[in-house]
Amino acid sequence: xxxxxxxxxxxxxxxxxxxxxxxxxxxxxxxxxxxxxxxxxxxxxxxxxxxxxxxxxxxxxxxxxxxxxxxxxxxxxxxxxxxxxxxxxxxxxxxxxxxxxxxxxxxxxxxxxxxxxxxxxxxxxxxxxxxxxxxxxxxxxxxxxxxxxxxxxxxxxxxxxxxxxxxxxxxxxxxxxxxxxxxxxxxxxxxxxxxxxxxxxxxxxxxxxxxxxxxxxxxxxxxxxxxxxxxxxxxxxxxxxxxxxxxxxxxxxxxxxxxxxxxxxxxxxxxxxxxxxxxxxxxxxxxxxxxxxxxxxxxxxxxxxxxxxxxxxxxxxxxxxxxxxxxxxxxxxxxxxxxxxxxxxxxxxxxxxxxxxxxxxxxxxxxxxxxxxxxxxxxxxxxxxxxxxxxxxxxxxxxxxxxxxxxxxxxxxxxxxxxxxxxxxxxxxxxxxxxxxxxxxxxxxxxxxxxxxxxxxxxxxxxxxxxxxxxxxxxxxxxxxxxxxxxxxxxxxxxxxxxxxxxxxxxxxxxxxxxxxxxxxxxxxxxxxxxxxxxxxxxxxxxxxxxxxxxxxxxxxxxxxxxxxxxxxxxxxxxxxxxxxxxxxxxxxxxxxxxxxxxxxxxxxxxxxxxxxxxxxxxxxxxxxxxxxxxxxxxxxxxxxxxxxxxxxxxxxxxxxxxxxxxxxxxxxxxxxxxxxxxxxxxxxxxxxxxxxxxxxxxxxxxxxxxxxxxxxxxxxxxxxxxxxxxxxxxxxxxxxxxxxxxxxxxxxxx
Amino acid sequence: xxxxxxxxxxxxxxxxxxxxxxxxxxxxxxxxxxxxxxxxxxxxxxxxxxxxxxxxxxxxxxxxxxxxxxxxxxxxxxxxxxxxxxxxxxxxxxxxxxxxxxxxxxxxxxxxxxxxxxxxxxxxxxxxxxxxxxxxxxxxxxxxxxxxxxxxxxxxxxxxxxxxxxxxxxxxxxxxxxxxxxxxxxxxxxxxxxxxxxxxxxxxx
Numbered sequence: 001x002x003x004x005x006x007x008x009x010x011x012x013x014x015x016x017x018x019x020x021x022x023x024x025x026x027x028x029x030x031x032x033x034x035x036x037x038x039x040x041x042x043x044x045x046x047x048x049x050x051x052x053x054x055x056x057x058x059x060x061x062x063x064x065x066x067x068x069x070x071x072x073x074x075x076x077x078x079x080x081x082x083x084x085x086x087x088x089x090x091x092x093x094x095x096x097x098x099x100x101x102x103x104x105x106x107x108x109x110x111x112x113x114x115x116x117x118x119x120x121x122x123x124x125x126x127x128x129x130x131x132x133x134x135x136x137x138x139x140x141x142x143x144x145x146x147x148x149x150x151x152x153x154x155x156x157x158x159x160x161x162x163x164x165x166x167x168x169x170x171x172x173x174x175x176x177x178x179x180x181x182x183x184x185x186x187x188x189x190x191x192x193x194x195x196x197x198x199x200x201x202x203x204x205x206x207x208x209x210x211x212x213x214x215x216x217x218x219x220x221x222x223x224x225x226x227x228x229x230x231x232x233x234x235x236x237x238x239x240x241x242x243x244x245x246x247x248x249x250x251x252x253x254x255x256x257x258x259x260x261x262x263x264x265x266x267x268x269x270x271x272x273x274x275x276x277x278x279x280x281x282x283x284x285x286x287x288x289x290x291x292x293x294x295x296x297x298x299x300x301x302x303x304x305x306x307x308x309x310x311x312x313x314x315x316x317x318x319x320x321x322x323x324x325x326x327x328x329x330x331x332x333x334x335x336x337x338x339x340x341x342x343x344x345x346x347x348x349x350x351x352x353x354x355x356x357x358x359x360x361x362x363x364x365x366x367x368x369x370x371x372x373x374x375x376x377x378x379x380x381x382x383x384x385x386x387x388x389x390x391x392x393x394x395x396x397x398x399x400x401x402x403x404x405x406x407x408x409x410x411x412x413x414x415x416x417x418x419x420x421x422x423x424x425x426x427x428x429x430x431x432x433x434x435x436x437x438x439x440x441x442x443x444x445x446x447x448x449x450x451x452x453x454x455x456x457x458x459x460x461x462x463x464x465x466x467x468x469x470x471x472x473x474x475x476x477x478x479x480x481x482x483x484x485x486x487x488x489x490x491x492x493x494x495x496x497x498x499x500x501x502x503x504x505x506x507x508x509x510x511x512x513x514x515x516x517x518x519x520x521x522x523x524x525x526x527x528x529x530x531x532x533x534x535x536x537x538x539x540x541x542x543x544x545x546x547x548x549x550x551x552x553x554x555x556x557x558x559x560x561x562x563x564x565x566x567x568x569x570x571x572x573x574x575x576x577x578x579x580x581x582x583x584x585x586x587x588x589x590x591x592x593x594x595x596x597x598x599x600x601x602x603x604x605x606x607x608x609x610x611x612x613x614x615x616x617x618x619x620x621x622x623x624x625x626x627x628x629x630x631x632x633x634x635x636x637x638x639x640x641x642x643x644x645x646x647x648x649x650x651x652x653x654x655x656x657x658x659x660x661x662x663x664x665x666x667x668x669x670x671x672x673x674x675x676x677x678x679x680x681x682x683x684x685x686x687x688x689x690x691x692x693x694x695x696x697x698x699x700x701x702x703x704x705x706x707x708x709x710x711x712x713x714x715x716x717x718x719x720x721x722x723x724x725x726x727x728x729x730x731x732x733x734x735x736x737x738x739x740x741x742x743x744x745x746x747x748x749x750x751x
Numbered sequence: 752x753x754x755x756x757x758x759x760x761x762x763x764x765x766x767x768x769x770x771x772x773x774x775x776x777x778x779x780x781x782x783x784x785x786x787x788x789x790x791x792x793x794x795x796x797x798x799x800x801x802x803x804x805x806x807x808x809x810x811x812x813x814x815x816x817x818x819x820x821x822x823x824x825x826x827x828x829x830x831x832x833x834x835x836x837x838x839x840x841x842x843x844x845x846x847x848x849x850x851x852x853x854x855x856x857x858x859x860x861x862x863x864x865x866x867x868x869x870x871x872x873x874x875x876x877x878x879x880x881x882x883x884x885x886x887x888x889x890x891x892x893x894x895x896x897x898x899x900x901x902x903x904x905x906x907x908x909x910x911x912x913x914x915x916x917x918x919x920x921x922x923x924x925x926x927x928x929x930x931x932x933x934x935x936x937x938x939x940x941x942x943x944x945x946x947x948x949x950x951x952x953x954x955x956x
Contacts (some may be wrong), residue, residue: 471771532808532836536764539857541834543770550777565773572766612836615763615810 010568032066033293035059036101038115039073040108040132046244046264047108047278051131052736053593055289062290069483077180077240078234096123103289103298106130106149109137109182116141127298130286131281136185138303138590146286146298150281151305154261156193156228158274162311163226163570164199164270165261166323172225173201176218176250178241180233199501201226211580213237218253225256229270244268257321263312266335271323272313280308294640388413397494401428403586404488417473417494419465436462436470447477447490472501511716516589518713519641522648522695523586529613530583537576543731544568582609584646585637592635592720596744599630599639599668599676607666610651617651618659624667630676632741634721639741642714642725646680646737649710652703653684653735675723679738686729695727714739756872757781757801765807767857771804771834771864778865788812792820797829800879802852802871803866807835807842807930813844816895818849828878830871834859879930881951888948891937899933902926906933906942907949 002569037052039045052071059067072095074088100123106112112130119126130149138151163170176195177186187207194203202448208218214235221227229250231243244264260266263275283307292298311329315337318325325334388411391398397414401407408428418434420426435443439461446459458476465471477492523530548565551557582605607621614621632639632670647664652660665681687695694700696715711727718725723741730736758780764767765786772782781801785791788809794801798870803821808816814833821829830852835842838856846854852874895903898919905915912930916923939945 466794528837535836535857536767539834539859540764540766540770542858542860543767543774547770547774550774550861554777561773561777565770568766568769568773572770575766612808615808616837618810629863 008076032068033063034068034099034101034103035289035293036096036104037069037071038104038106038111039078040106040111040114041242042073042075042712044245045108045242047132047262049428050264050278050473051107051282051285052105054279055131055286056282058283058286059289062286063293065293067293070096074108074114075109076108076114077242085114085118089121092118092122100124100126102127103292104128105285105289107132112137112143112147112149113141116143116147127291127292129298130303131285134185135305136189144304148298148301148303150288151303152276152281153305153309154276155274155309156190156230156261157197157262158311159228159259160193160197160226162273162329163228163257163271165327165329166318167224167226167257168327170224170226170256171202172222173203173228174206174221174225174227174256175203176206176214176219176227176232177230178232178234178243178246179236179238180231180240182233183207183231185200186230190228208236210237211239211241212371215249215253218250219255221254221256223255227254227256228257229258229260229265231262253315257317257323266312266314269317270314271317271321272311272332272335274309275312276306276309277312281306284308289355313410352703391493392416395496398492399494400489400491402489416492417471417496418463419467421466434463434465436464438462443475446475453741460501471496471498473497512589512591514709515638515641515713515717516587518645518709519586519637522641522644522710523583525648526609526613529611529616530609532612533579533609534576537572537579540572541569541576544572578605579609582640586640588636588637592638594633595636597632597634597636597639599632599678599741600625601629602636602639603643603668603678607641607647609644610647613651614664617654618662619651619654620663622663622665624665626668626670628670630668630670631744632676632721633744634741635717638717639721642717642739643678643680645710646739649737650680650682650684650735653682653686657683671740674743675740676743677738677740679736681730681734681736683734686733686735687727697726755781755800757799758868759781759791759801759803759807759829760784761786761788761803761814762806762955763787764806767806771859772862773859775868777905778861778868780868788814788817788820791817795821795829800875802830802832802868802875804868804888805831805833807833807846808837815845815849815853818846822850830874830878831937832867832871834864885951888937888952892952894936895933896929899929899936902929903933903937903945903949906930907946 037055039048039052041048043049056069059069072092076084078360079088101744104115104119104123104126106115106128109132112128112133115130117121119128125146128147128149130147132152133149135151135153157438160173175190177183177190187205191205194201206214209217211232214232218227219670226603229247232241232246233243238455244262245268246260247260247265247268247270248260249269259273260270261273261275263277266272266275278399284304288301291301311332313328313332313334315325315334317323318334328334332480390396390411391411395413395417397411397417399408399410399414401409406428408426410426410431414420414426414431415422418431420430420434426432432440432443442459443461446457449457456476456478458474460472460474463471463473474495474497475492476495477490481488544565548562548569551562551565603623603625607623610621647666650664661683663683664680667679667681669677669679671677688702691700691702695702696711700712711725715725718741719741721741723739725737725739727735727737758775758776760768760771760782762771762784763786768784768786772784775782783794785794788805788811791803804818805814805817809817812820814835818831818833821831828850831845831846831850832852833846833854834857835854837859838854843854851862852871855863855867856924883940892900892903901919902915910918910919912923912926916926920924934945937948939948
């Protein structure tokens with residue numbers, strides 16, 4: 001317990017100390033700290049005012065505790081008499097003696113010697129932060145401890161360098177300074193700086209002039225000169241000036257650009273120079289003052305030179321003397337440049353320009369597109385007109401059909417093709433109503449096909465015109481293929497092919513005519529033999545009849561014999577009739593028929609016509625016919641014609657063959673490939689290999705009196721029967737001509 | 752007509768062959784039909800009186816060739832007549848020149864056929880008569896001695912006995928004997944008859 005009470009006592013003591021210290025801090029915090037701004041000159045002195053403003057701002061912003069700022073103006077430039085200093089010192093002591101400032105900031109170079117001299121009278125040992133004191137000035141004063149500050153460098157050398165850059169051609173240099181204390185320091189400084197420089201100017205020092213005189217001389221400065229204005233605190237007549245205020249009239253009068261090492265002159269007409277900004281001096285002095293207020297011993301804070309120096313120029317002055325910004329050193333601050341929209345609102349401007357640009361682009365693109373569309377529309381229209389014109393010129397009608405909507409679009413020419421009156425609408429129904437009723441099915445099927453397959457389809461249909469005239473129209477159609485492989489959009493053309501159709505019919509007719517003529521001509525060649533074929537039965541008939549008559553005349557007629565004679569007559573008559581029938585078939589003109597043809601029968605009956613011709617030419621004919629009937633489909637007359645031709649060719653080929661060798665072998669067979677083959681083999685001269693390829697050409701002949709149509713026609717006929725005509729040289733001499741037709745399976749029940 | 756006359760009928764057309772056979776048989780001829788020249792030549796007997804009725808156009812051997820083949824047989828001329836479906840002039844001329852009785856075109860009329868056949872029959876008879884006559888003369892000539900045959904040729908040549916004797920180097924009297932014996936063997940009385948006979952035998956040259 002004893003230990004515990006001891007512990008409690010210690011804790012109380014500890015807490016009391018903490019509380020007291022906190023209270024002390026609190027009491028100090030409650031008491032505002034005082035700063036005195038001591039101006040060397042009066043209020044209208046720009047440099048010091050700027051420094052003071054900047055320092056005040058910084059103090060108020062950065063101080064942790066409340067700061068009370070006072071200012072007093074020593075006005076040392078205007079009051080130079082010896083008593084003045086003691087009077088103002090008394091005034092200040094009276095003013096601040098009871099409540100001395102915590103720190104004094106001097107503004108203007110003259111304020112520092114004053115406070116050094118009179119500090120202890122006003123506020124003993126008060127910490128001082130000075131400003132606007134040159135290194136030389138600082139060195140010349142014996143500064144006691146706890147006085148620190150900012151040493152200013154007014155860099156004439158660099159200011160001159162700026163002038164040289166902006167005016168590389170200038171050869172004359174005018175240096176202006178007044179007659180005050182500071183002015184005279186500058187005079188010496190200037191002479192030294194200029195003499196040290198590498199570049200030698202023709203230098204005129206306008207020092208120690210009266211204000212009026214100076215102005216006169218300034219006005220006479222040649223324009224291609226460089227003018228350096230230092231300071232005029234006082235003229236030779238003792239008049240006091242604010243140097244910054246002199247800068248204005250001076251610059252106004254000077255025909256040549258005026259440069260200066262002071263920031264405050266910038267804005268008053270001078271071009272600019274290498275200057276320290278008074279704002280930076282003020283804020284740095286304030287920082288020092290704050291350190292001191294925070295408790296730092298001022299003796300430990302060394303004076304600093306201002307690093308915030310830079311080239312600064314007045315844009316307006318540059319413009320006035322036509323100096324080029326491009327000659328400025330890098331990092332030059334250009335002041336009073338009326339901020340362009342660009343510099344001020346760079347982002348906004350860029351954005352705006354970008355937007356405007358984009359909009360212009362869009363507009364341009366739209367315009368371009370519109371123009372292009374118009375052009376394409378025009379081209380399209382022209383193209384369509386051309387196409388419509390070409391289509392009607394070619395007697396073609398164009399159409400499109402939307403199956404889903406049942407809508408038809410068709411060119412006007414379709415009216416003419418379908419014979420539709422002008423007032424009537426061109427619809428599917430109207431068009432269909434013009435189609436020949438027999439062809440409606442065909443048309444519908446073709447449309448269906450083209451819609452399904454996406455394939456072009458065509459069909460030929462007849463159109464009945466109002467005058468009952470019939471025209472052939474070919475309808476070509478194609479569908480635009482869509483996803484599901486079926487299309488609702490059909491398009492196509494109508495072409496009038498009536499002339500083509502009639503030409504085709506004409507050609508077919510002509511071909512039939514030619515075929516017929518060829519048959520007639522072949523039969524003409526065979527006329528003797530054919531006559532013989534009829535003559536033989538006639539002979540038999542006559543003789544039989546007469547024999548019968550003789551037999552009847554006998555006393556005891558042999559009736560058996562008579563009967564036989566009569567039977568023979570009937571038989572022979574049939575025979576003659578058969579020949580005539582065959583002949584008529586061959587001589588008949590007619591359309592091609594399609595019937596079942598027994599090829600073996602065809603061979604036999606055809607050769608029977610040639611019988612006596614073969615005998616007459618000493619040609620032996622042999623057959624090697626398939627045992628079972630061979631059926632093909634076709635026109636028997638035409639097939640006979642083919643066979644007749646082949647056999648006649650075989651006979652002709654053997655004209656120079658020795659009699660005992662003349663023979664023709666006709667064979668028929670059913671091939672494994674499903675064809676019926678008929679082969680005619682002769683022992684003639686064979687085929688000359690040179691002419692082999694041309695034998696089926698029309699009007700090509702190897703015979704002396706041939707037309708050259710036989711094989712050409714045979715080939716046409718056989719091909720029309722889906723067959724093939726062949727002609728090759730046989731083994732062991734002679735030629736083998738033949739044709740093969742697709743075999744026709746015998747119908748059930750036929751053998 | 753006589754039953755012994757045979758008509759050899761050759762035609763490759765069976766119908767025609769049958770019909771013509773029937774007709775000729777109805778007329779009373781003995782008909783031997785052949786459908787091919789070869790068959791006919793195989794069976795042909797020249798000794799049988801008759802004629803050949805031939806088709807011109809036949810496979811293998813045509814009518815005219817057959818005619819030539821017949822002429823070559825035993826030196827006897829079988830009368831030939833043609834019945835043809837193709838009566839062209841060159842063929843008919845060739846046939847007639849080769850000694851055809853006739854050249855008939857099909858269809859042949861019975862009268863024409865019978866007339867031609869009867870002429871062939873007469874010709875055949877004539878030929879046969881001549882043939883037998885010649886055969887008897889030749890037989891008689893065969894009985895002559897070589898000397899008598901020599902005399903015969905000289906007499907036929909118009910030589911007088913004296914001249915003949917001179918030619919043969921003998922006396923006229925010997926020639927006379929040979930001559931009378933020769934005339935007697937031949938059964939000929941006059942020189943005129945002898946010359947006629949010699950002409951038939953083709954001995955005059």
